[in-house]
Amino acid sequence: MQKDINSILPIRPPLPDSKAGGRASVAKANEDAFQKALQKELGKSGGLKFSAHAEKRLKERNIVLAGEDLAKIDRAVKQAEAKGARESLIIYGDLALVTSVRNKTVVTAMDGKSSQEHVFTNIDSAVIIK
Numbered sequence: 696m697q698k699d700i701n702s703i704l705p706i707r708p709p710l711p712d713s714k715a716g717g718r719a720s721v722a723k724a725n726e727d728a729f730q731k732a733l734q735k736e737l738g739k740s741g742g743l744k745f746s747a748h749a750e751k752r753l754k755e756r757n758i759v760l761a762g763e764d765l766a767k768i769d770r771a772v773k774q775a776e777a778k779g780a781r782e783s784l785i786i787y788g789d790l791a792l793v794t795s796v797r798n799k800t801v802v803t804a805m806d807g808k809s810s811q812e813h814v815f816t817n818i819d820s821a822v823i824i825k
Contacts, residue, residue: 729754742799743769749801756806768792771822772799780820787824
């Protein structure tokens, strides 16, 4: 009497090999954790969003924005919007953020060390946060 092995054992997808892609999976987990933390903070700030490019730049440059920082940046975007701005440069300490005011989205971010030329194009306003 022979039985098919599949009828006895449940069929499961194979478990991922811990040796293959270990670094990639750790990097992906770190990136996912960063994204979740950033989105949590953004939810607190009242709608300010960061583009994928801006998130990447913040992460590359080890720039961490606390809830208070995000609130100040959000207020600056709202001030620019009240004046009719569409694309604004937000200066916050040594951090420069190019924002789409209409979309309430930070398009890119750079710190003083990263911006060598100090030339910003395609903006119609600037807000300096003190």
